[in-house]
Amino acid sequence: MCGIVGYIGHRSANEVLISxxxxxxxxxxDSAGVATIPxxxxxxxxxxxxxxxxxxxxxxxxxxxxxxxxxxxxxASIGIGHTRWATxxxxxxxxxxxxxxxxGNLAVVQNGIVENYHILRSELKQLGHIFVSETDTEVIxxxxxxxxxxxEKQGNMIPDKSPSVLFEAxxxxxxxxxxxxxxxxxxxxxxxxIVVVRQQAPLxxxxxxxxxxxxxxxxxxVAYTRTVISLxxxxxxxxxxxSVQVYNSxxxxxxxxxxxxxxxxxxxxxxxxxxxxxxxIYEQPGVFRTGLAxxxxxxNKVDLGLPTGFIEPIERxxxxxxxxxxxxxxxxxxxxxxLAGVPTSVQYASExxxxxxxxxxxxxxxxxxxxxxxxxxxxxxxxxxxxxxxxLGITNRVESSIGRISDAVIDxxxxxxxxxxxxxxxxxxxxxxxxxxLEFGAAKGTLTEARSQELIEGLRQLPAYMERILEGQERYIxxxxxxxxHTKDFIFLGRGINFPIALEGALKLKEISYIHAEGYPAGxxxxxxxxxxxxDVPVVAIATxxxxxxxxxxxxQEAKARDAKLIGVAPLDDPAAHEVFDYIxxxxxxDEIFSPILTVIPLQLLSYHVAAHRGLDVDQPRNLAKxxxxx
Ligand code: F6R
Numbered sequence: 001m002c003g004i005v006g007y008i009g010h011r012s013a014n015e016v017l018i019s020x021x022x023x024x025x026x027x028x029x030d031s032a033g034v035a036t037i038p039x040x041x042x043x044x045x046x047x048x049x050x051x052x053x054x055x056x057x058x059x060x061x062x063x064x065x066x067x068x069x070x071x072x073x074x075x076a077s078i079g080i081g082h083t084r085w086a087t088x089x090x091x092x093x094x095x096x097x098x099x100x101x102x103x104g105n106l107a108v109v110q111n112g113i114v115e116n117y118h119i120l121r122s123e124l125k126q127l128g129h130i131f132v133s134e135t136d137t138e139v140i141x142x143x144x145x146x147x148x149x150x151x152e153k154q155g156n157m158i159p160d161k162s163p164s165v166l167f168e169a170x171x172x173x174x175x176x177x178x179x180x181x182x183x184x185x186x187x188x189x190x191x192x193x194i195v196v197v198r199q200q201a202p203l204x205x206x207x208x209x210x211x212x213x214x215x216x217x218x219x220x221x222v223a224y225t226r227t228v229i230s231l232x233x234x235x236x237x238x239x240x241x242x243s244v245q246v247y248n249s250x251x252x253x254x255x256x257x258x259x260x261x262x263x264x265x266x267x268x269x270x271x272x273x274x275x276x277x278x279x280x281i282y283e284q285p286g287v288f289r290t291g292l293a294x295x296x297x298x299x300n301k302v303d304l305g306l307p308t309g310f311i312e313p314i315e316r317x318x319x320x321x322x323x324x325x326x327x328x329x330x331x332x333x334x335x336x337x338x339l340a341g342v343p344t345s346v347q348y349a350s351e352x353x354x355x356x357x358x359x360x361x362x363x364x365x366x367x368x369x370x371x372x373x374x375x376x377x378x379x380x381x382x383x384x385x386x387x388x389x390x391x392l393g394i395t396n397r398v399e400s401s402i403g404r405i406s407d408a409v410i411d412x413x414x415x416x417x418x419x420x421x422x423x424x425x426x427x428x429x430x431x432x433x434x435x436x437x438l439e440f441g442a443a444k445g446t447l448t449e450a451r452s453q454e455l456i457e458g459l460r461q462l463p464a465y466m467e468r469i470l471e472g473q474e475r476y477i478x479x480x481x482x483x484x485x486h487t488k489d490f491i492f493l494g495r496g497i498n499f500p501i502a503l504e505g506a507l508k509l510k511e512i513s514y515i516h517a518e519g520y521p522a523g524x525x526x527x528x529x530x531x532x533x534x535x536d537v538p539v540v541a542i543a544t545x546x547x548x549x550x551x552x553x554x555x556x557q558e559a560k561a562r563d564a565k566l567i568g569v570a571p572l573d574d575p576a577a578h579e580v581f582d583y584i585x586x587x588x589x590x591d592e593i594f595s596p597i598l599t600v601i602p603l604q605l606l607s608y609h610v611a612a613h614r615g616l617d618v619d620q621p622r623n624l625a626k627x628x629x630x631x
Pocket of ligand 1: 322323324325326368369370371372373374377420421422423507508511626627628
């Protein structure tokens with residue numbers, strides 16, 4: 001949550017910062033701000049020739065951009081910027097970052113939370129520091145300023161290995177901070193450096209020619225450079241125009257080799273689609289094909305690239321995830337148990353941390369996360385690791401923190417996802433679970449060669465079916481969704497392997513359209529939720545041929561008898577389905593085991609179009625962020 005960006009070089013800092021913040025807005029968008037150190041045209045006219053200039057605005061980035069247009073401050077070539085997802089203090093301008101010290105010559109942006117800010121704040125207040133926001137972040141500039149004063153009193157004597165006084169003050173400050181955070185710091189009296197820190201929140205440095213960058217995530221950098229260094233926890237870096245120096249928390253210099261990102265700026269463009277979400281829905285067949293091409297050989301052998309002997313000793317699997325990734329994990333449990341016979345449990349990461357299951361030998365703990373940075377999932381995985389469990393990460397961001405924590409990581413090959421509502425990353429996670437179940441089945445001998453071949457052939461058919469749904473249904477769903485722009489409640493029903501898809505359909509609708517929606521196992525309706533139904537509560541039922549088809553049709557009939565409007569995600573040409581449903585979102589008939597890959601698509605389109613008809617900001621729904629880096 002929150003995006004931070006920094007620039008030092010020869011370009012207009014504001015331009016680089018705003019362009020970076022645009023790419024980070026998915027991390028939070030309730031306010032934004034920049035701080036720069038402008039170059040004064042006539043320094044002789046002023047008592048000081050450098051000063052800190054800050055512009056902040058409540059609301060989306062566009063509000064800040066408008067303010068900057070009217071801003072008359074001279075150009076700067078060093079600065080830091082921030083887009084906020086409020087944790088401490090309302091989304092108001094005075095709480096927006098960057099935050100400064102009392103003198104206003106030092107600025108800090110933070111992504112994360114300083115947990116012990118209360119005590120630090122009162123200590124600093126007693127020393128005369130004046131606080132003007134309700135944020136946790138504000139303690140950081142004040143504390144750095146405090147250390148700078150102390151160092152100054154000692155004649156700025158700093159350890160030989162320390163590269164600058166500002167660096168040293170930041171290093172002393174972070175030793176006092178508890179929590180998970182990443183920060184960037186600039187100071188008007190030190191106008192040729194940015195000091196950045198990573199402590200359990202992502203921070204990547206971009207290296208250019210006579211210019212350097214930092215950001216919470218790589219999309220903010222790719223327009224300028226693809227040479228990056230991802231800081232590790234506890235590391236501090238000093239960026240000047242000419243160099244990037246990385247240190248550990250003791251101030252020892254570290255040698256870090258830069259990596260080259262293998263993607264380009266167009267991957268984070270809308271490419272003609274009205275919203276990223278719609279573009280990403282349409283990317284799903286391609287993502288699926290890529291996953292198959294990378295992990296399945298022409299002779300239908302699955303190889304997810306796991307280390308030799310990784311799977312064989314495993315007797316049970318625990319999956320930890322949040323939100324949509326948790327729904328994918330429920331499908332994963334179904335596949336691992338039903339196809340490969342591996343006992344599997346799925347837990348919310350935020351629950352696992354405080355009530356982990358008893359520790360058992362030969363357990364594989366899988367963390368599933370599209371961002372690779374979800375604080376709860378990372379902390380749960382760290383806990384599992386500390387208990388001696390083997391840990392596997394499933395993510396589309398292998399360069400993220402989960403890649404570093406896990407013993408092995410599977411790249412879902414979905415690429416970066418910008419729309420806050422997860423779509424293509426969900427489908428890619430599902431594919432990884434199919435392939436993992438196939439690998440487990442082969443390693444444990446629980447799947448015959450013939451069944452494996454049949455399953456892989458089945459998977460290969462799916463992208464064409466996905467395309468058929470996208471091409472054939474979008475217009476229809478767009479029209480249908482007009483009926484629901486004023487609906488207040490929705491129910492989604494599914495059973496078996498499609499129960500998680502009912503949950504996912506409900507989550508998609510509520511998070512982008514703000515319509516209350518619940519997903520239930522269809523058979524559970526009669527145990528309470530059926531009381532909610534009347535003609536104003538539409539029911540979406542996932543009814544695909546297979547072991548529970550007739551049961552779901554019967555459960556749908558029960559809803560119809562309570563006057564609910566019924567939408568079926570069902571085969572087009574089955575008279576039984578036609579009799580029950582008022583509307584059908586048709587699905588090609590496939591083996592039930594594959595149906596989630598298809599049934600989720602009409603639900604994604606339905607929520608997208610309902611939200612779009614309601615005139616909502618589909619890609620940036622209120623109160624949400626793409627990367628949930630706080631607990
Ligand atoms: C829903 C959504 C969220 C995320 C959840 C976990 O569309 O995007 O529910 O699925 O915050 O995020 P990751 O997968 O990044 O761990």
